[in-house]
Amino acid sequence: MSSVPYPFTAVVGQTDLRLALLLNAVSPAVGGVLVRGEKGTAKSTAVRALSALLPQVDVVPGCRFSCAPGAPDPACPDGPHEPGAGAARPARMVELPVGASEDRLVGALDIERALSEGVKAFEPGLLADAHRGILYVDEVNLLHDHLIDLLLDAAAMGASYVEREGVSVRHAARFLLVGTMNPEEGELRPQLLDRFGLTVEVAASREPAQRVEVVRRRLAYEDDPAAFAIRWADEEHEVRARVVAARALLPQVLLGDTALLQIAAACAGFEVDGMRADIVMARTATALAAWAGRTSVRKEDVRQAALLALPHRRRRNPFDAPGLDEEMLDRILDGFPDEEPEPEPDPEPQGPDDGGDGDGDGGGPDGDGGGVPPQHDGPPAQEADSPEAAPDAPDTTREDAPQPSAQGSGAAEQAPVAAAEPFRTKVLSVPGLGEGAAGRRSRARTAHGRTTGSQRPRGHLTKLHLAATVHAAAPHQKARGRAGRGLVIRKDDLRQATREGREGNLVLFVVDASGSMAARQRMSAVKGAVMSLLLDAYQRRDKVGLITFRGSGAELALPPTSSVDAAAARLERLPTGGRTPLAAGLLKAHEVLRVERLRDPSRRPLLVVVTDGRATSAGVPGGRPGGTPRELSGRSARLLASEGIASVVVDCESGPVRLGLAGVLAADLGAPAVTLDGLRADSLAGLVKNVRTAVTHTASLNSVSRRAA
Incomplete structure (x- = not known):
C-alpha cells in the first residue's frame, strides 16, 4: 500500500458522500457520518483522503492528548500545561479495528501499579489519539455493542472517562466520527443509527463513461502515486482553503426563524423520534450555508440537510429500508415562505454540489476546480471486488432466479405468499455456558x-x-x-x-417449503413465525442462516450472515411445492454447521427446524445407503443430536387429525417441539428458556409417536 494517499479531489462520483464529509470538516458539531454501501464503492478511499484536507492543529509539545496551547484541557492527565508556543502537526486520522478491545479504545489504567505502588498510570487509547482529528471505524456494524456505546458517548460528550475500581481518568476527545458499513453484513440498532449525525448511501456508478474514468484514475495512481498526487495538488489546495474559509464564516451564519420552522416541520412530518434530528439538521444547514459562502440559511440548505440527516432515523425495525420521500419533503418545505435574499453576491453561485460529474468536466486535473472536488466511484486496489465473496455476504443477484430443477419436481410450484404479521416470540437459547461474541441470547x-x-x-x-x-x-x-x-x-x-x-449465537433456520406446507394461509403463518424469530435474532445480535427444502433436495438460501433483513427478503420470496425431502434439509444443516464451526468455533449454533414432520422424499445425493424417507430423516436427526447441536422443532401441523411426526423428529434431535401458537411469548404455554429442559418431555413422546408413525 502506497504511503501517498489517494487525493480526495480525484474521487469520481459519490457527491453525497463527499459533501457529508466536507460538512463535518467545516463543522464537527454536525456529529459525524455513517456511510452505507456495497463493497468496492470508494467508502474507505474517500474517508482516508479527507484528513489531508483538514487544517493543521497546534498542540502542546509532549502532550499525549493533543491539548491546544491556547486553551489546554484543565483535566488533561499530562497537565497542567504552562502557557507557551505550540507545535503544528497535521490532523490525524485514527482507525478503529473491528477486533479492538475496550482498553485499546479508551485507554488502559494500570490497576496493578495503582494498588501496589499508589501510582495513577494511564496509557492513552485511540480516543485520545483521535482528539482534534478523525476517528474512522470501518465495518462499524460488526463492532461489539459496548464499544459502539463507548465510542458514541465520547463523541457526544467530547470527553472520555476511564474508571476502574475507584480510580478514574478523564481527557478531552473531540473528533470527526466516520463509520462505514455494508448493509449485507447486518444493520446497526436504530438507537445507534440515531447517534450518527448524517448518513449517505453509496453505490457504484452504472454509467460506462464514469466507470472508465474510475479505472483510468486508479491505474494512474497505482503506476506512480507521487506523480498522481502532484497532478491533483492544486485542486486539493483549493478545497482545503475553502474548508478553512467556511470554518471562519460559520459563526456568522444566521439560522432564521423560517429555517427553524422548516426544520421542525420536516422532523415532525417524518415522525422521527426525539430532538436530535432537529439539532443535527440545524447544524448541517448552517454548515451548508457556510460552505456555499453565505451568512444565512436558505430552503435548499434545509432540504439538503434533511436528505442527509433524516433517512436513517426513520427505521422502526430491521426490515425497514432507510430512505426519505422527497416529494413529501418538498410539500412540507413549500408550506413556508423563502427567506429574504441576501444583498451581497454569493461567492459560490453553483452551491455545494458544484464540480461536475467527475468526467473531467470541472473537477478533473484540467478543469476549473469547481467548488466540490471531482468525483470518483472507484475503490483502491484493496477495496476492489474480489472473485472470492465474503462467506457471510448474501447473494443479491438471484432475487428473481427460478428454483433449481431438483427443487421443482413433484407437485406444481406455488407462488410465494406474504408473511403474516410478526409477533414477540418466546426465548430460545443454547444450553450450557459459551464464550462466543457478545449478544443477548445464551449464557456465556x-x-x-x-x-x-x-x-x-x-x-x-x-x-x-x-x-x-x-x-x-x-x-x-x-x-x-x-x-x-x-x-x-x-x-x-x-x-x-x-x-x-x-452471547449471540448462529441461528440456522431449516424451513419446509414442500407441498404439504403449501396451503396459503398455513404458509403465511409459517413465514410470519420465522419472520418473528428473525426479528428476535436481530434484537439478540445473532447471526442467521436459511436452508429450505422441497422437491428432491435442499438449498442454502442464505449463508450464515449478520444481515437479518437479507434473510427476511429471501423468506418473502420463498416459493412452495413438491415433495418433502426432510433428510436432505437436515443433512444440509449438518454440513453448514460443520463449515461454520471451522470458521468461528466460539459461536454456538441453534438449529430451528420449521416443519410438520412429514418426509415423502429421500432427497439424499450421492447414492447413500437406502431406507424409507422417514428412516433417513431419523438417522439425519440423530446425527445432529450426537454432535450436541442444540435444536428446536417448530411444529407446523394443523387440522383436526394430527400425526405427531414433528414430535418424532424432535425426539430424534433431542429437542423440544413447540407449535406455532405456542411460539408466542404471550401464549399460555410455558416459556421455552432452554432447549435442554424439554428433552424429558420429548422423551416420553418417543415411543408413542414411533408407534403412531
Missing part, C-alpha cells in the same frame, strides 16, 4: 456482566475482584512487615473478576 463468559467468581489474571489485569485480592493478600501481612492501616499488596495477590453475560 464475557468481559461485561455480573461477577461470578475470580481467577489469577492471564496477562494484563482489566477487571479487579477486590474481595478476592484482599483475601489472597491478608494471610501474608505479618510476613511482609505491615506497619500501617493499609494492606501490603503484591502482584501475585491480584485477582481478575470472572463475569457472566450473554
